[in-house]
Amino acid sequence: MLLLLPKQPKQISQLVFIFGVGLIGLPIARFLQQMGFIVEQLDLCWDDYELQAHQLEGLQQRVKEVIQDSRIDQLSIIWSAGRAGFDSSEEQTDRELISFLAVLDMVEVLTESYSDMSVDFHMLSSVGGLFEGQRQIDSTSSPKPLRPYGLLKMRQEDALFARGSIEKKFVYRLTSVFGIGPLGTRHGLVSTLLRNTSDRQVTHIVGRMSSLRDFIWNADVARYIALRLRYLQSNAETIQTLASGKPSSIQEVIRIVESATGKRGYLRFVSELTNELDITVSPSLSPEGWFPTGLKTAILTLTATD
């Protein structure tokens, strides 16, 4: 996890915690660095709860030190962590929920300890997990998780909104995110396909050629959240859906990737009934200030910068 401190405390009076430095957490940290933060890496164990509790206490201590040294009036927490994915079992998702609740507890303690400080919590959730198999998802659609991962996201959202002491709560429901992230983390179908096609490797696709998804670029998500975190916060509890609003079939993605790389993709389709379900989002859900880059432009940019 990362702690972001103001480079010039006279200009910025905000502290940011990022739990989960993966496909989205890392680019958010980079954007915040560009906005005048310095990054401090802290350890947080996800498997050993005793050690985790100890580390979270250390984290509170670190906040205390920073607050003593400089004027901090805002604490922002970003939850972009998560090892669990679509295939995760109930046991795996339960473990992740325990970690999430522990972080919420820590944030509540900080909120009570520093009542003058404004606290905002930004949680990344999943459209795919919550609305799997639904098309044209809009404001009238209801979450209906079909697997433990979706249930986890629903429980996390409920747990966050149940914490009355946390003043501002923001949930970002994301569609299928792709982009460049740190090694060892999930990169999403598009990036995997792009890398494998470039390297002439076989890509295993769980789904059908005609399966529809809504793809968004991690750079867009990171920019949006970083800007919102710094400048555009409302007092209300909000749930926002970050989607492109344009459904794309797997076949369309393959075609763009092949065209961008100039190579044929080697593909193997793995049939899994539930993963073949379409998930698309109505453009009417796009929040103000959210400008997703087109899939083709993003893929061409990734190809050029690879």
Add this chain to the structure above:
Amino acid sequence: MEKHKRPTNHSQIMLSTVTPVFAGKDYLRKLVELFEEQAHRWEKSGIPLLLTECIFVDDGSSDGSAQLLAELANQYHFVTVVTLSRNFGQHPATVAGILHSCGDWVITIDEDLQHDPRFILVMLEQAVRSELDIVYAKPLEDVHESRIRDWGSKWFKSMLAILTGNPFVKDFNSFRVIRGSIARAAASVSSHATYLDASLCWFSQRIGVEEVSLKDSRYIELEQSAYSFRKLMSHARRMVITLQSNWLRLGTLTGIGAFLVSLVVGTGVLIQKLVAPNSIEVRGWVSLFIAILFFGGLTTSLLGVLIEYISMIVLHLQGKPNFFVVDRSNDRTLLAFFLQKGQTDVVTTSETT
């Protein structure tokens, strides 16, 4: 104005309509009202169809259509507007719209009320009853009530059908009902020079027609069309480029024929020269003719092979697939309804008269 509420039954067959808009300000509101009317009628009649989205692609319109579309999008939950950065033409706009769709079936329909949304149901019925992937509307009578325009169009399509060996060309029409997965697949491989209907043929040969009444009232009443002669020629050019040009093979075959004739005649003349040299009265003329036939035939046939290679490369670049997997299983829902209900003319006849 209060937004119309979206029905929440997701078990129904979802429909997306795609309408390219260039100069349709005078027709769009009426078109949207007709869509809404149909959606209500289906709901009322228990037809398992859900009008999920009506996608209007603003193709660089300059008649105020963009403002009207923005109003309609605010008013109707099912209206989605896709705005293109400039005028790209009807087919690219349709492709853009299809790529924004998510319906089980995609209906492409013109902006000017030439295509009546009330025919969507009969076209869909034809599709599911006959296990088709694409159904084109076929005009019952002359669309433009202009002999030159209507006969010119028919003649041109018939010519292309013969030249390309593609019998579906003569049925191509911008009022189509297309299986969603096929529509999106064809749209995703379409480039700037691709003719959408030709790329649809790459993905399915299960194509049918439904005879309906079509009238281009804009052309008939105002003698105005959104498509200039130049644009129509551009359409024709794209169709020729995209369709497999079987007639090019005619050149190859002619070349091979000439080459073989030169060999046969040349051998005959050689034998004649060896056996009865005195029987040749005019010397050199036949040899010259055979040489021209030999090299002309050889060059033409090699050129034909070269063109065949180029044609293959062009088709590959245009995205002609090796195969495509399709799932028609959800047709059962609609088919069951149609079988139970009998012919849908009970729903449509009274409306269309």
